[in-house]
Amino acid sequence: MDTLKQYLAKAKTEHWAVGHFNFSTAEQLRAIVEATSDLKAPVMVATSEGEAKFVGYEQAVALVKSYQVEGHVVWLNADHHHSFASCKKAIDAGYDTVLIDASKLSLEENITLTKQVVDYAHSVNPMMSVEGELGYLRGASEVQEKIEINSNDYTQPEAAKEFVVATGVDRLAVVFGNIHGIVTEQREALNLEHLGSIIEAVPDTNLVLHGASGLSDNDIANAIAAGVCNVHINTELRLTFHDSLMATLHNDPTQSTPYKFLAPSLEAMKELIKAKIVLFGSAGRL
Numbered sequence: 485m486d487t488l489k490q491y492l493a494k495a496k497t498e499h500w501a502v503g504h505f506n507f508s509t510a511e512q513l514r515a516i517v518e519a520t521s522d523l524k525a526p527v528m529v530a531t532s533e534g535e536a537k538f539v540g541y542e543q544a545v546a547l548v549k550s551y552q553v554e555g556h557v558v559w560l561n562a563d564h565h566h567s568f569a570s571c572k573k574a575i576d577a578g579y580d581t582v583l584i585d586a587s588k589l590s591l592e593e594n595i596t597l598t599k600q601v602v603d604y605a606h607s608v609n610p611m612m613s614v615e616g617e618l619g620y621l622r623g624a625s626e627v628q629e630k631i632e633i634n635s636n637d638y639t640q641p642e643a644a645k646e647f648v649v650a651t652g653v654d655r656l657a658v659v660f661g662n663i664h665g666i667v668t669e670q671r672e673a674l675n676l677e678h679l680g681s682i683i684e685a686v687p688d689t690n691l692v693l694h695g696a697s698g699l700s701d702n703d704i705a706n707a708i709a710a711g712v713c714n715v716h717i718n719t720e721l722r723l724t725f726h727d728s729l730m731a732t733l734h735n736d737p738t739q740s741t742p743y744k745f746l747a748p749s750l751e752a753m754k755e756l757i758k759a760k761i762v763l764f765g766s767a768g769r770l
């Protein structure tokens with residue numbers, strides 16, 4: 485199997501994106517792997533610190549490994565891990581890749597912490613893909629009314645260049661109008677001109693679009709065409725799972741068999757994931 489780095493390089497050159505989907509239960513992971521395998525798409529699956537705490541670090545690794553040995557092209561990412569200790573915990577447990585998110589710190593502190601994680605990751609596996617984050621990505625992976633979107637929060641191209649050179653990350657989460665989660669009282673829109681200036685500053689770095697839930701298909705497609713090669717979806721998956729589960733339990737409140745009342749939620753997740761994979765252009769890339 486080619487490495488994640490090799491797939492990202494291919495995606496970047498060919499203008500498609502590797503999908504990145506979060507899970508917090510074993511059957512959600514199964515839904516992601518089945519949907520992407522059906523479409524022959526490579527995929528990143530992930531747990532945030534909260535999701536990893538719920539699933540278990542060792543358990544998340546063992547679950548993903550069970551699909552890898554079956555031949556599925558899937559990598560496990562530690563999404564938005566905020567400290568060296570939590571990144572180390574994921575790497576030591578066997579995660580394939582990490583995102584050290586020190587974006588709330590100053591540029592200098594962000595560089596120091598990110599570099600520490602890159603050095604540790606590469607001491608374990610020199611080929612490991614490590615992601616850093618720069619810029620202020622507002623919001624949470626849930627439905628919100630309104631989030632202030634301010635161009636001061638955007639990833640600044642010169643800072644991005646300094647960050648990438650100083651840390652050695654090969655993936656960078658960037659901010660150019662995107663926010664985490666979905667907003668109901670405003671329209672989310674990407675600033676593609678700004679994305680262009682980031683790409684110019686760090687042409688060899690794999691740029692990652694976070695918070696793609698709530699963005700128009702057009703915006704996502706344009707960002708990928710411009711050079712983004714990794715797209716994160718979490719909130720939309722959570723909502724789909726939740727809403728389908730609510731409907732199932734509402735329609736059949738006495739059903740108590742988990743594999744029966746959970747099945748429609750997983751099918752709904754798979755349908756959403758397939759639509760995203762087609763949008764990302766990653767179908768048929770294996």
Ligand SMILES: [Zn+2]
Nearest residue numbers: 564694695716
């Ligand atoms: Zn994110």
